[in-house]
Amino acid sequence: xxxxxxxxxxxxxxxxxxxxxxxxxxxxxxxxxxxxxxxxxxxxxxxxxxxxxxxxxxxxxxxxxxxxxxxxxxxxxxxxxxxxxxxxxxxxxxxxxxxxxxxxxxxxxxxxxxxxxxx
Amino acid sequence: xxxxxxxxxxxxxxxxxxxxxxxxxxxxxxxxxxxxxxxxxxxxxxxxxxxxxxxxxxxxxxxxxxxxxxxxxxxxxxxxxxxxxxxxxxxxxxxxxxxxxxxxxxxxxx
Numbered sequence: 528x529x530x531x532x533x534x535x536x537x538x539x540x541x542x543x544x545x546x547x548x549x550x551x552x553x554x555x556x557x558x559x560x561x562x563x564x565x566x567x568x569x570x571x572x573x574x575x576x577x578x579x580x581x582x583x584x585x586x587x588x589x590x591x592x593x594x595x596x597x598x599x600x601x602x603x604x605x606x607x608x609x610x611x612x613x614x615x616x617x618x619x620x621x622x623x624x625x626x627x628x629x630x631x632x633x634x635x636x637x638x639x640x641x642x643x644x645x646x
Numbered sequence: 647x648x649x650x651x652x653x654x655x656x657x658x659x660x661x662x663x664x665x666x667x668x669x670x671x672x673x674x675x676x677x678x679x680x681x682x683x684x685x686x687x688x689x690x691x692x693x694x695x696x697x698x699x700x701x702x703x704x705x706x707x708x709x710x711x712x713x714x715x716x717x718x719x720x721x722x723x724x725x726x727x728x729x730x731x732x733x734x735x736x737x738x739x740x741x742x743x744x745x746x747x748x749x750x751x752x753x754x755x756x
Binding site: 572 | 648679681683685689690691692693696697700702732734736737738742743744745746747748749750
């Protein structure tokens with residue numbers, strides 16, 4: 528069965544950096560595009576970034592463009608999110624999610640990892 | 647302020663039919679398909695509807711979706727207590743070159 532397990536969350540000071548990881552299993556990782564999606568405490572979902580199945584192209588939401596970088600390591604079946612210049616409003620649960628292909632935006636989600644930006 | 651607009655709340659009694667709307671514009675819903683996600687508080691979201699009206703295997707046929715112009719709707723028929731959750735619509739936006747979500751609708755089963 529498809530499993531997505533995020534790690535790397537924690538508390539970081541404003542202006543700091545953090546790298547999130549997502550280990551995928553139960554499917555052929557190199558065949559699927561992957562997303563990061565976040566949810567601030569008590570708020571709705573916000574799409575953060577997407578990387579194509581082969582890593583050839585990436586896309587970012589307006590609030591993180593220029594600060595966050597999505598990447599993947601096919602040999603490790605892993606997805607990453609490098610977050611720099613963190614701000615208080617980046618505080619959220621970050622979900623790793625699989626692009627389902629075609630018209631399916633997301634078909635599987637991880638359980639999420641909490642990032643708290645606070646001094 | 648979300649790009650897609652949903653009512654913040656909806657409610658119904660067991661057995662009732664409830665409709666949740668999602669309003670967008672030409673670059674998103676007007677030109678692209680809509681997906682719907684269910685999130686029980688404290689858990690990860692779950693895919694409910696994709697490609698406007700298709701259900702993944704395992705999703706009961708009580709859930710249905712539709713799209714017309716720049717708006718979409720999720721209909722839950724025969725409401726059950728376990729349907730109490732937050733519901734989100736999502737679509738690709740050609741102008742923003744990314745995916746956008748609705749603000750979410752909290753469904754209460756009375």
